[in-house]
Amino acid sequence: MRLDIEKVRIYAKKADNKALIDRVTLFQSGMEPEALEIIKLELTSRGISAFEITEHEEKYKEKVIRGPEGMPRLCNNCPSPATAQEWGWLKVFGFVPIIPWKYLFCEDHKTSHK
Template sequence: MQLDLEKVRIYAKKADNRALLDRLTVFKQGMEPAAIEIIKIELLQRGISPADISQHESVYKDLVIRGPEGMPRLCKKCSLPAVSLEWGWLKVFGFIPLIPWQYLFCEEHKKKVK
């Protein structure tokens, strides 16, 4: 399958800084070098320095939950990398609890422990 670099450029122009930083750091393992370079250039044009990129990578490097293949797992509610594994109920028809189940959540959606 051929990588469409024009689609990558369009995505990079439309995406917010957080999504691009995640792609460049957390999801870097599964990306083509040409796509990584396009995202890196877009971030630099937006004023995000290499130091900012390194800081983002160091913050999430050990927090992100990875699957057996080494790729980051995704939040149950969005496409951000998962940082929390929490118990909940697997529900039938969306409301009948069936069995306890583990769910993955990002920083924004994880339960706030008081």
């Protein structure tokens, strides 16, 4: 699959700082080198220092829940890396809770932060 540089540029302009920092730290191993460069340049142009990026990585790297391939799992509500696992009821057909199911949430969406 060829990387669509233009799409990465558009994404980099639209995404918020935290989403971009997540991409160059926690999701780095799943990113194309060219995409990483674009995002790093965007962060630099927003005045985000290398120190802030490292600090973010240090804060989250032990917290995130990773899949078997080592990549962070995503929050059920947004594209942020998940840091909490909570039990809920899996709703079959959208309304009948049948199976207890583990949901993943990021720092913003986990219950203790609501």
